[in-house]
Amino acid sequence: MFDGMTRRARRGMLREWRLHTLSVFSLAVAFVCLGAALLVVANLRAIEERWAHAGRFSVYLKDQATQPDIDLVKSALTKVPGVTEVRYVSSGQARAEFGMSEGAAKSDLAALPVEAFPASIEVLVRPDMPDADIAEITGKLKVLPAIEDVETYQAWTERLSRLVRGGVAAASLLAIVVFASVLAVVGSTIRLALQRRRTEVEVLKLVGATDVFVKGPFLLEGSAQGAMGAVGAVVLLGLLFAIVRGRLDGELVTLIGLEPTFLPWPVAIGMIAVGAFLGMAAAALGLRKLVTV
Amino acid sequence: MFEDVYKSYRAGVPVLRGMNLIIERGEFVFITGPSGSGKSTLLRLLYRAERVDQGRILFMGRDVARLRDESVPFLRRNIGVVFQDFKIVSSWSVYENVAITLEVLGLPTRLIKARVGEVLERVGLTGRGGDVAGVLSGGEQQRVALARAIVGEPALILADEPTGNLDPQLALDILGLFDEIHESGTTVLFATHDRTLLEVRPRRLIVLDEGKAMDVPNGVSTPPDEDYDNQLPL
Numbered sequence A: 001m002f003d004g005m006t007r008r009a010r011r012g013m014l015r016e017w018r019l020h021t022l023s024v025f026s027l028a029v030a031f032v033c034l035g036a037a038l039l040v041v042a043n044l045r046a047i048e049e050r051w052a053h054a055g056r057f058s059v060y061l062k063d064q065a066t067q068p069d070i071d072l073v074k075s076a077l078t079k080v081p082g083v084t085e086v087r088y089v090s091s092g093q094a095r096a097e098f099g100m101s102e103g104a105a106k107s108d109l110a111a112l113p114v115e116a117f118p119a120s121i122e123v124l125v126r127p128d129m130p131d132a133d134i135a136e137i138t139g140k141l142k143v144l145p146a147i148e149d150v151e152t153y154q155a156w157t158e159r160l161s162r163l164v165r166g167g168v169a170a171a172s173l174l175a176i177v178v179f180a181s182v183l184a185v186v187g188s189t190i191r192l193a194l195q196r197r198r199t200e201v202e203v204l205k206l207v208g209a210t211d212v213f214v215k216g217p218f219l220l221e222g223s224a225q226g227a228m229g230a231v232g233a234v235v236l237l238g239l240l241f242a243i244v245r246g247r248l249d250g251e252l253v254t255l256i257g258l259e260p261t262f263l264p265w266p267v268a269i270g271m272i273a274v275g276a277f278l279g280m281a282a283a284a285l286g287l288r289k290l291v292t293v
Numbered sequence B: 001m002f003e004d005v006y007k008s009y010r011a012g013v014p015v016l017r018g019m020n021l022i023i024e025r026g027e028f029v030f031i032t033g034p035s036g037s038g039k040s041t042l043l044r045l046l047y048r049a050e051r052v053d054q055g056r057i058l059f060m061g062r063d064v065a066r067l068r069d070e071s072v073p074f075l076r077r078n079i080g081v082v083f084q085d086f087k088i089v090s091s092w093s094v095y096e097n098v099a100i101t102l103e104v105l106g107l108p109t110r111l112i113k114a115r116v117g118e119v120l121e122r123v124g125l126t127g128r129g130g131d132v133a134g135v136l137s138g139g140e141q142q143r144v145a146l147a148r149a150i151v152g153e154p155a156l157i158l159a160d161e162p163t164g165n166l167d168p169q170l171a172l173d174i175l176g177l178f179d180e181i182h183e184s185g186t187t188v189l190f191a192t193h194d195r196t197l198l199e200v201r202p203r204r205l206i207v208l209d210e211g212k213a214m215d216v217p218n219g220v221s222t223p224p225d226e227d228y229d230n231q232l233p234l
């Protein structure tokens, strides 16, 4: 029986291929919007994750700080539980390191004076160290006379978090809109298909087909449309992603310190599953008032 | 079969008013009456396309009027229906149109092929299984519809003016097919107002009028005189 159902569904879709193609295309467009939003959120998340677990802070030293001052701070920091590494970076080294990571822009930066890069003590801490503990240490450090400032990257992380939360909210809103449009598109396509196959449905009911038998092919068609729309969107998005990454790769990576990632597979597959499910739900809604013989 | 059946589509305009009618297994019954007298309604009540307002309709020991909706498909598997407008799917092949009855039952494809082949032969459409149903002539389309109705070997065949869209000779041919089906033991309820069909040979004739059913003596022996015309309000 399931065999016959898929056969009738396939036949229905082939016979009305224009209608179904149009529907799948509009669904793909809707899903591309959603996928793009998810892609942005996923990448922001990855960046946030990276910076949240930075597990480091920088202690910037005043220019007039002497070697004994520096040694004192270093030895004090080494004794703090949770601190894994303390390293002094002179301003000369700082410039060299920055130039190295900046790659192509090296020549411009080389022209900057040495003073632009203050000497610092780079402190690595265990990634699971509570923020409060770090704040306590940095608070104590800031009042020392040899220290100019302490950078914990905390503000940076918080701004990123806010951005991610905003992105998630926007994506959720978009998801609702997209889901509603999937319901509307598939629902009306199925109603139209039902209209065109009215005689077929009448005949089926006349010869004693159960509701499941009559509705099955339409439900399959709806869910196939939803899934195909989502697959189309993932493919399209992959293409766009490849193009964009190909153009921006070097600059992007140094800017955010991370390779841009495509939608994680569970998300892509989830989108297809949601498409299939919504398509079926829309078909079921469209069939509620199935013609009665 | 019918016991005190009332049916109205609109309040105050009853179509059937306390209709009583008993049809035995294996009978061939003509149902006639003026247009709008409720012939189609009577048939639709039988295969539960409509529900009665009051009364009972007994078929195969069950009250059709009180079947749960889920049971209706199983009722219809025991009833074959043929309409004036054929109601075949014109984009399907002849074979598909007939086979659907058996596909619904979930029979294996091999058996379906064999049974559809036999039935197409019975209705005179041997070898036409592959043709697209929509391009057939009216008479041929009605044969397809008839094949679809009988291929499941139902206990009862309902025909709602099946010859209404066909010219007289084709109508007689189709009636001949119904006769053959009847001879193989199937009960046939044939609604028509085509007098030439009624006169082919003596048969039980029921006239619907004023929402009631009346048995009317009928047969080729009855001369088609004025008296006969008065009895048949056609």
Ligand SMILES: Nc1ncnc2c1ncn2[C@@H]1O[C@H](COP(=O)(O)OP(=O)(O)O)[C@@H](O)[C@H]1O
Pocket: B009, B010, B015, B033, B034, B035, B036, B037, B038, B039, B040, B041, B042
């Ligand atoms: N679905 C319907 N809704 C409202 N009135 C209907 C419907 N079907 C039939 N009727 C009315 O019921 C009466 C009987 O119709 P019908 O059974 O089709 O008669 P017949 O087949 O003898 O011509 C007619 O007056 C018709 O207008």
Ligand SMILES: [Mg+2]
Pocket: B039, B040, B041, B160, B161
């Ligand atoms: Mg009628």
